Structure formats: structure tokens, C-alpha cells
Amino acid sequence: MQIILGGVAAVAALVYWLRYAGAETPSPAASCVKTLSTAALALLGWWLNAPLLVVIGLAFGSLGDLALSRAGDRAFLAGMLAFAVGHLAYVIEFARLLAAGDPQVGSVFWVTVAAMALLVPLTLLWIAPKAGGLAWPVRAYALIIGAMALAASLLPHSSGLWLLQIGVAAFLASDFILALGKFIATHPRTRLLAARSLWPLYWGGQALILWGAVL
Numbered sequence: 111m112q113i114i115l116g117g118v119a120a121v122a123a124l125v126y127w128l129r130y131a132g133a134e135t136p137s138p139a140a141s142c143v144k145t146l147s148t149a150a151l152a153l154l155g156w157w158l159n160a161p162l163l164v165v166i167g168l169a170f171g172s173l174g175d176l177a178l179s180r181a182g183d184r185a186f187l188a189g190m191l192a193f194a195v196g197h198l199a200y201v202i203e204f205a206r207l208l209a210a211g212d213p214q215v216g217s218v219f220w221v222t223v224a225a226m227a228l229l230v231p232l233t234l235l236w237i238a239p240k241a242g243g244l245a246w247p248v249r250a251y252a253l254i255i256g257a258m259a260l261a262a263s264l265l266p267h268s269s270g271l272w273l274l275q276i277g278v279a280a281f282l283a284s285d286f287i288l289a290l291g292k293f294i295a296t297h298p299r300t301r302l303l304a305a306r307s308l309w310p311l312y313w314g315g316q317a318l319i320l321w322g323a324v325l
Contacts, residue, residue, distance in 0.1 A: 111157055112154060112157055112158060115150050115151075115153050115154040115157060116150075116154055118146065118150040119146075119147055119148070119150035119151045119154060119317070120147075120317075122143050122144075122146040122147035122150065123147040123309075123313040125143050126140065126143045126144045126147055126309065127306070127309045127310060127313075129143075130143060130144065131305045131306050131309045132301070132302040132303075132304075132305030132306050134298075136179055136180050136181050140179055141176055141179040141180065144175045144176070144178075144179045145172055145175050145176040145179065147175070147313055148168060148171050148172040148175050148313070148316055149169070149172040151168050151172075151316055151317060151320055152165055152168035152169040152171075152172055154320065155168055155320050155323070155324070158320075158324045159324070160320060160323050160324045161203050161206075161323055163199045163200065163202055163203035163206075164199070164200065164203055164319065164320060164323045166196070166199040167196040167197070167199040167200045167203070167319070168196070168316060168319075168320060169196075170192045170193065170195045170196035170199065171192070171193060171196045171316055173192040174188075174189040174190070174191075174192035174193040174196065175189075176189075177189035177192060183242075183243065183244060186244065186292070187244060187247055190244075190247055190248070190251050191247075193251070193285075194250070194251055194254050197254045197255050197257075197258045198254060200258050200261075200262075200278075200319070201254075201257055201258050201261050203323075204258070204261035204262055204264075204265060205261060207265055207271070208261070208264055208265065211266050211268075212266065213264040213265075213266075214264055214265060214266045214267060215264065216267075218263045218267075218275060219260075219263040219264055221263075222259050222260055222262075222263035223260070223263075225259070225282075226256045226259060226260060229252075229256070229282075229286060230252050230253065230256045233248065233249070233252040233286070233289060234249050234252060236294075237289050237290070237293050237294060238252070240293045240294060241292075241293050248289065248293075251285075255281075255282060255285055258278060258282075259278055259279070259282050262274060262275050262278040263275065269322075269325050270321060270322035270323070270324070270325025271322055272322070273318050273321050273322035273325065274318065274319050274321075274322025274323055275322070276315075276318050276322075277314070277315040277316065277317070277318025277319035277320075277321070277322060278315065278319060279315070280311045280312070280314055280315030280318065281311070281312060281315035281316065281319070282315075283308075283311050283315075284308040284309070284311035284312035284315060285308075285312075287304050287307060287308040287311070288304070288308050288312075290304060291303075291304025291305060291308070
């Protein structure tokens, strides 16, 4: 079953990237394929007995994918809310892991601190003001995903947790590219490039978070 679920997730992710990523007009087919790619990851996590909070994070990510596959600010806001809940689930799981062991205050942590010191203010002061009515939700989301990145950076480099850290970094990069594509980029080709480049980072990040959590 795990091979089937993993295969479905990977094939759906590839189909979405090749066929639908960056499409100007949303479609039911794109919504189904996009949602399936991460819903199958959540089911795979459940099948593999991954930590419940990781499965919950993946499930809310799938709901976020469904919302973001539709048009309009209300759908985008719903997607941000779903992803924020998913990120909070990850943060709680990372905190649980940290409580069970010694935090690793090393190079990964300090690199993450430096990255957050750059990306969070950029989002709060440059991107969010261009988001109109979504400005404050964007700011809140930036703080939540920043907390997730910092919590992940403190995890010990044991078992598969280093894969999880790479996954979180890829997820963070995809969210920043998404924000640039939606609120900053004005040329259609630039927005298409953003959509095409963020999808492998996002889906690969989610897959690595799951992989690292079950090793």
C-alpha cells in the first residue's frame, strides 16, 4: 500500500507540475490533481504511522492546495489559513521532539536565524503592503512559518531529521516565491516562472518532511 500511495502522490505532483502549474484559468482537473498529490502524502503518513501532527500538517496542506487552486482572494485567504494550521501542527511536533532531546544550536540554527532576519522583515515591510486586504494575514503567516523554520533548525541531526530540515527549508522557499509571484511580479511570464519553480520545492519539501519524520 505504501508503494501505491507514494506512487500516486508522486505521479499526481508530476502531472500537476507539467500540465497545470502556472495555468491562468483554474480548472476542476487541476484542483483534483493538486489536492491528490498531497492528500496521498497524508494518507501515506498515516499508513506509515508517522507522528500524528505531521499527518495533520500534511492534511491541512492538502486543504490549502485545494483552496489555492481556485481563483480569488477568499480562496487564497482560506489556503493561507489551512497552511498556517498545518505549520502550527509541525511546530508543535518539532517542540515535542526538542523536549525529548537536546536542541542543536549549531550552524543550521544560525543560518536559519540569518535567513529569517532577512525574509521575515522583507515579507512584513515590502510584500505585505502590496497584498491589499490580505496584508495582515500575510504578516501573520510569515511569523508562523518563521517559527516553524526556527523550531526545525534546532532539531538534532539524527535519524532522518536532517531530511525534515531540508524539507522545511524547501517549503519556506516555495512560500516566499509564491508571495513574490502573487504580490510583486507583474509580468505574466514572471508569474509563470514563479509558479513553475515553487511547485517542486513545495511538494518536495512536504515529501521530505514526511520522509524525515518516519525514518
